[in-house]
Amino acid sequence: MGQTLFEKIWDSHIVEEKQNEPSLIYIDRHLIHEVTSPQAFDGLRMNNRKVRRPDLTIATMDHNVPTTDRSLPILDQTSSIQIKTLEKNCKDFGITLFGMDSPNQGIVHVIGPQLGITLPGTTIVCGDSHTSTHGAFGALALGIGTSDVEHVLASQTMWLEKPKPFEIRVEGKRKNPHAVTAKDIVLSIIKNIGTDGGNGTVIEYRGEGITDLSMEQRMTICNMSIEAGARAGLVAPDEKTFDYLRGREFTPKNYESLVDTWRDTLHTDSDAKFEKEFTLHIDDIAPQVSWGTNPGMTCDVTESVPSPDEYSKGDANQKKGAEKALEYMDLKSGTSIMDIKINRVFIGSCTNARLEDLIEASKVVQGNKVSSEVRAMIVPGSQMVKKQAEELGLDKIFIDANFEWREAGCSMCLGMNPDILSPGERCASTSNRNFEGRQGNGGRTHLVSPVMAAAAAINGHFVDVRELELN
Amino acid sequence: MEPFHNVASIVTPLDMVNIDTDQIVPKQFLKLVQKSGFGKFLFFNWRFDENENPKTDFILNDSKYQGSKILITGDNFGCGSSREHAVWALQDYGFSVVIAPSFADIFFSNCFKNGLLPISLDQKIVESLQQETIPIHVDLEKQIIKTDSKEIPFEINSHKKKILLEGLDDIAQTFQLEDKITEFEKNSTIPSVL
Numbered sequence: 001m002g003q004t005l006f007e008k009i010w011d012s013h014i015v016e017e018k019q020n021e022p023s024l025i026y027i028d029r030h031l032i033h034e035v036t037s038p039q040a041f042d043g044l045r046m047n048n049r050k051v052r053r054p055d056l057t058i059a060t061m062d063h064n065v066p067t068t069d070r071s072l073p074i075l076d077q078t079s080s081i082q083i084k085t086l087e088k089n090c091k092d093f094g095i096t097l098f099g100m101d102s103p104n105q106g107i108v109h110v111i112g113p114q115l116g117i118t119l120p121g122t123t124i125v126c127g128d129s130h131t132s133t134h135g136a137f138g139a140l141a142l143g144i145g146t147s148d149v150e151h152v153l154a155s156q157t158m159w160l161e162k163p164k165p166f167e168i169r170v171e172g173k174r175k176n177p178h179a180v181t182a183k184d185i186v187l188s189i190i191k192n193i194g195t196d197g198g199n200g201t202v203i204e205y206r207g208e209g210i211t212d213l214s215m216e217q218r219m220t221i222c223n224m225s226i227e228a229g230a231r232a233g234l235v236a237p238d239e240k241t242f243d244y245l246r247g248r249e250f251t252p253k254n255y256e257s258l259v260d261t262w263r264d265t266l267h268t269d270s271d272a273k274f275e276k277e278f279t280l281h282i283d284d285i286a287p288q289v290s291w292g293t294n295p296g297m298t299c300d301v302t303e304s305v306p307s308p309d310e311y312s313k314g315d316a317n318q319k320k321g322a323e324k325a326l327e328y329m330d331l332k333s334g335t336s337i338m339d340i341k342i343n344r345v346f347i348g349s350c351t352n353a354r355l356e357d358l359i360e361a362s363k364v365v366q367g368n369k370v371s372s373e374v375r376a377m378i379v380p381g382s383q384m385v386k387k388q389a390e391e392l393g394l395d396k397i398f399i400d401a402n403f404e405w406r407e408a409g410c411s412m413c414l415g416m417n418p419d420i421l422s423p424g425e426r427c428a429s430t431s432n433r434n435f436e437g438r439q440g441n442g443g444r445t446h447l448v449s450p451v452m453a454a455a456a457a458i459n460g461h462f463v464d465v466r467e468l469e470l471n
Numbered sequence: 472m473e474p475f476h477n478v479a480s481i482v483t484p485l486d487m488v489n490i491d492t493d494q495i496v497p498k499q500f501l502k503l504v505q506k507s508g509f510g511k512f513l514f515f516n517w518r519f520d521e522n523e524n525p526k527t528d529f530i531l532n533d534s535k536y537q538g539s540k541i542l543i544t545g546d547n548f549g550c551g552s553s554r555e556h557a558v559w560a561l562q563d564y565g566f567s568v569v570i571a572p573s574f575a576d577i578f579f580s581n582c583f584k585n586g587l588l589p590i591s592l593d594q595k596i597v598e599s600l601q602q603e604t605i606p607i608h609v610d611l612e613k614q615i616i617k618t619d620s621k622e623i624p625f626e627i628n629s630h631k632k633k634i635l636l637e638g639l640d641d642i643a644q645t646f647q648l649e650d651k652i653t654e655f656e657k658n659s660t661i662p663s664v665l
Contacts, residue, residue: 015648015651015652015655016648016651020628020629020630021628021629021630022630024645024648024651026652026655026656026659028659028661029664035501035502035554036553036554036555038504038505039504039505039506039555042504042505042506047642049642052652053663055663055664055665056663056664057664058664063501064502076502078502078503079502081502081504082502082504085504096664096665117664119661121661122661127553128552128553129551129552129553129577143553143577144553144577144580145553145554145555145558145577145580145581145584146506146555146556147555147581147584147585147641148580148584150642151641151642151645154642154645154646155642155645155646155652156652156656157645157652159641159645160580161628163576195489195547195550196489196546196547196550196573196575199547199573199575199576200576226551227551229547229550229575229576231576231577250664250665252662253662254662258660261660294489294491294550317487317488317545317546318488320486320487320488321487321488321489324487414493414498414552415498415499416498416499416501416502423521433491433493433551433552435491435493435494435551436493436494436516437493437494437497437516438493438498441497441516441521442521
């Protein structure tokens with residue numbers, strides 16, 4: 001029987017395998033950042049261990065760096081300590097670090113692909129659940145905890161039970177791909193399969209609706225695999241993948257010969273079997289807006305906030321969850337999504353802060369002004385994205401419209417730095433999690449695409465971007 | 472890691488589905504660079520009001536449940552962020568066992584690296600255990616939960632069970648396979664980053 005792409009990558013990375021036990025898997029790329037690594041380095045020191053392969057390990061700082069002027073000192077003492085700790089750890093253990101002043105600094109899942117560190121057919125780990133992003137390149141990319149960070153630093157391997165392959169087919173063509181985006185596709189998937197629909201699996205996204213997407217859009221899809229509970233998500237590499245990675249700073253010297261091999265091997269065989277399947281037809285899908293406190297609590301922009309009964313379809317526990325979510329979100333069932341007023345907008349995060357995202361958002365913004373009721377910020381995913389956007393003049397478009405144009409980092413996706421919502425504030429956000437308090441204690445998050453966030457900034461409430469002339 | 476010992480304790484029922492790790496430890500507490508002391512931040516935004524006074528309607532603040540070592544909760548516990556701080560916080564607070572119908576993958580994996588025992592049981596059994604008001608016993612060796620009226624068996628992978636019972640150091644185990652790792656590296660076609 002044939003194999004899925006995931007199974008091929010898995011098999012080619014097994015160091016040790018025993019029946020009914022986890023397998024020892026070799027890791028080709030280890031990305032680290034300031035928040036989930038300090039305790040791992042402490043563990044190495046306590047046991048007098050070194051980093052096995054500093055040449056396969058790359059560090060950056062993204063989670064709690066300020067997105068204001070980089071020449072100013074970091075005011076938050078604990079953030080400052082965490083950043084200095086990463087600098088010291090990288091120095092002591094010989095790891096390459098893209099620090100605050102590096103032109104390569106940025107969100108770890110934005111810089112990996114951008115620098116050509118992410119490669120097809122590889123295993124990639126990072127102490128961050130959104131590592132699934134790198135799966136867009138046909139890599140097996142896994143988010144891990146700090147103990148596994150330490151294990152990979154010490155041994156360049158990790159123990160893992162083999163997940164099950166899950167096929168998600170995305171079929172059809174969107175009528176207006178500028179208004180209905182990759183974000184809307186992935187939110188639709190999660191709305192359908194639930195936030196635990198992918199538990200124990202590695203998703204492979206397939207079908208015309210996926211191959212049509214650019215690499216940056218595929219990253220948006222794979223990024224949110226974890227919001228469906230999956231261990232990872234991936235897309236088979238094609239010429240778009242190989243073109244994207246060609247000629248980048250860390251693209252290997254023997255790249256073309258690697259590509260020749262990848263072309264022959266990195267695909268799911270026609271007779272391979274998946275253990276789970278789901279198909280989404282996208283011809284008629286609408287822009288999506290989340291209304292609750294997990295990414296599965298999402299509906300079309302043209303719909304109304306559902307009642308807990310409508311949402312839960314008879315499941316008492318889900319109903320209770322929806323009641324709690326509506327209370328936290330201060331929303332009433334039956335309220336039209338387009339009547340929901342917002343006062344903050346965040347365009348950023350590893351989900352939606354790449355150059356294409358900013359270009360698309362700028363088309364909505366050009367010639368308009370942010371509503372007087374709204375404070376809106378753009379946080380590019382990396383310093384390189386920021387520079388490229390500035391070369392295109394996007395910063396001027398945003399600044400003229402009264403958006404804040406900031407330095408790169410995770411920022412208000414998780415609010416570890418000073419970029420947070422105040423209690424009761426309501427935000428249209430291009431990030432990935434609408435959990436209670438995620439963007440600030442008491443803050444309320446609605447997940448949307450970059451064009452939907454931009455349109456909400458201008459109007460002060462959600463609008464159906466299919467009504468705008470976008471191209 | 473400390474070996475896992477059998478537990479006898481009253482249960483704390485936190486009856487909610489999809490509890491994410493942002494709720495277990497909010498992000499403002501992830502800036503610490505050590506593993507200890509996270510118990511005071513457990514469920515912080517649910518436990519404390521804006522002035523950091525305990526919220527009386529949250530179960531962990533009910534004196535009945537003080538000293539409980541067993542948390543019983545809903546489906547998909549620990550979803551979201553991979554932060555291992557969630558496990559450190561549950562343990563530092565005093566929990567040694569979490570029982571739920573299902574767990575999110577990364578959280579589940581993180582538990583075993585720290586000696587916290589996650590037990591998945593059928594929804595109906597979880598609901599019945601939530602009603603227990605006197606201490607229950609969790610015996611990992613025998614894979615049994617004992618209440619005063621019944622014995623409930625639970626499943627656990629034998630390898631994971633061994634790790635918990637012996638408190639094994641994962642990395643030391645892996646180092647015994649060093650030759651195989653070196654051999655793998657010799658045959659790998661993936662170039663280094665630098």
